[in-house]
Amino acid sequence: MSTQLPVDSPAETHGSQEPQSDKLPMLALLALATAVFITSLTETLPAGVLPAMSSDLGVSESAMGQSVTIYAIGTALTAIPLTVATAAWRRKRLLLTAMAAFAVANTATAVSTNYPVTMVARFVAGVAAGLAWALLAGYARRMAPPHLQGKAIAIVMTGIPVALSLGVPAGTFLGKVLGWWVTFLVMTALALVVIAWIAATVPDYPGQRPEGKTRILGALSVPGVTPVLFVTLVFVLAHTVLYAYIATYLDHLGMGSSTDLVLLVFGVASLVSIWIVGAQINGKLRVLTIGSAVLVAVAAAVLGLLSDTHALVYIAAALWGLGWGGVPTLLQTAGGDAGGEQADAAQAMLVTLWNVAMAGGGVVGGVLLDTVGASSFPWSVLILMAPVLAVIVAARSHGFPAKRA
Template identity: 75%
Template sequence: MRTTELPTAADQRRLPVPALLALATAVFITALTETLPAGVLPAMSADLGVSESAAGQSVTIYAIGTAATAIPLTAATAGWPRKRLLLSAMAGFAAANTVTAVSTSYPLTMAARFVAGVAAGLAWALLAGYARRLAPVPLQGKAIAIAMTGAPLALSLGVPAGTFLGKLLGWWVAFLIMTVLAVGVIAWIAAAVPDHPGQGRAERTPVLRALAVPGVVPVLFTTFVFVLAHTVLYTYIAPFLDRLGMGGSTDAVLLAFGIASLVGIWFTGAHIHRRLRTLTVASTLLVAAAAGVLAVTAGSPLLVHVAAVLWGLGWGGIPTLLQTAVGDAGAEHADAAQAMLVTLWNAAMASGGVVGGLLLDRFGSDTFPWTVLALMVPVLAVVTAARRHGFPAERATR
């Protein structure tokens, strides 16, 4: 007969770091799989025999796959053990990236990217909640922050490294390396991450019922508008910098953004348990300040880099803040609320690409900072108003 040991007081003060780092690697794979085509687009389009804009739709189809399937798949797999579900998502990435690497057919590549987006829908809806369950309540914010570190690492280090390898060895090599990473993290998760049961039938509720829980809607609104604003500028940062005469500095600006994002997520992880509301307001103001600087920069390289740092500091902690907020607000419906957040996050990314493209074609890249600044106004209003539910002044400690 097997007995279960009760956690000691020391256990309640410790984080399961190996397990959380495995989840962070899974986040890294998820985020890098989404953004990697942007770094290898010319060579990828040439080998597939399509234009760069057509090859760029490999990012859009990924976001569509995530947005279209996150809610229904989360509902359909609610009863699955969490570990098996996460392993299935990582296996999906391994398969999709392998097909992307070896495919010479544009339709097949797009199908593989859609499958990768479906895997991402499962992973994003699962990872924050998984990290949360691995930690005692006072350390849950830090646990999510550690797991989410994979996202800014993918943007700041993964994409430049993938671009370099793509130029050196071929774009398809970068995707094969992603397959190797996925296989490695499957083994890591299997060895180091504890399992958690899915929901029994009696515990399950329709996904959309989480919308009726106070605080969920403000967090979801903030998610959509914040990510929309960020994506409009991030997706088209190259033409924006080119207009300023800084087209050759795109890598340096994004590196400054990425390093500042890491600082932002570290600071968020250290203070989120007591300061979730304050940090969300501060992140909104930092991104607004960055947009303001870019709007009046007049091509000053120093001011552009300052703006990139402010932008990264504000953006770095946002995934952790919003996923923690929706998890707190959703409570018993946390997985359903996370699925809706993932859906809106990816819908905002797809919308940001479309909106940014329309703005670029019709009005020019000068409009990007002003658009971001305008979108931050309703975000700040909603976060400020959601004092009791959504972004409370104090988080529950138990």
């Protein structure tokens, strides 16, 4: 999940390449979308190859599921302090550094035969994600004229559903055919490609003076910020409890061989979702957010009640994708709107809580798997979505208003 790049003062933006026309710099935006793809796929790829990774590294599936948790912990622990510490860095240099760290971490994951070493590599990848997510949405805004900034962010955020719709299923398939480690080497190669792409096409911008943690925490007093942060924390937790263990859950249903197809359905639906959100978010943020929460809750109910029919599992995956695909854009936009002049601080907290929830989802899912069993996953999602819906509906004046300012 991303934080918004703080807006620099006129003096600080001297020499930067600000947009001069009504055209979007598509090559540069697509480079950023590919960077988003890499960060998203690196985070979620273990979900598709979890049984194979656990077998090769000699640990249980619940232990291997913590490879998603440790990644999120790396991001959650470092997003705010690294954003503050590197605030003065040139933006392009910082983004290239983050992508290079992904290449190193994915290579280490691929060649490791030792569980602790793999977990260290995953933590490093999470740290790199903390840097990247703190830049990407703000970069998109800076490269676009004001009236096209929402569209620019939507283009960059397509990296998330593409990772889910194509990346994870493709990685799952490669893992079956060639070995899970091959998928991480492919990620390294892709990171090297995007480094060259960013270097060639993405404009550079100066950093800014560090704001410090006091201002970041001060954003909590801004009306609307707290509801958005609560929804982010619980919504992402609900999603991750199931998604981190989707291969294990499908094994439980006797559909383990269909994991890549189920993820493909989920991902394609996510692409549709982000297209709808990108087209309608300016006027319908509240309706879209409520609709997303309802769709995820309905998908969980279908999985909990009707998963004996495999066709309905695919339908549930489609509903889940339709609900989830636009959530990153919706929550990021809501956080920026609610934060107002402190949007940068609100976004920094949002990305931290997003990854706390990712880490928590891996832990909660592992505990549920070991104590109750995989059948508990959809019911846990359904329980968590109840307060999410309640807060979204209640935050009508601030947080998720009927009309955006």
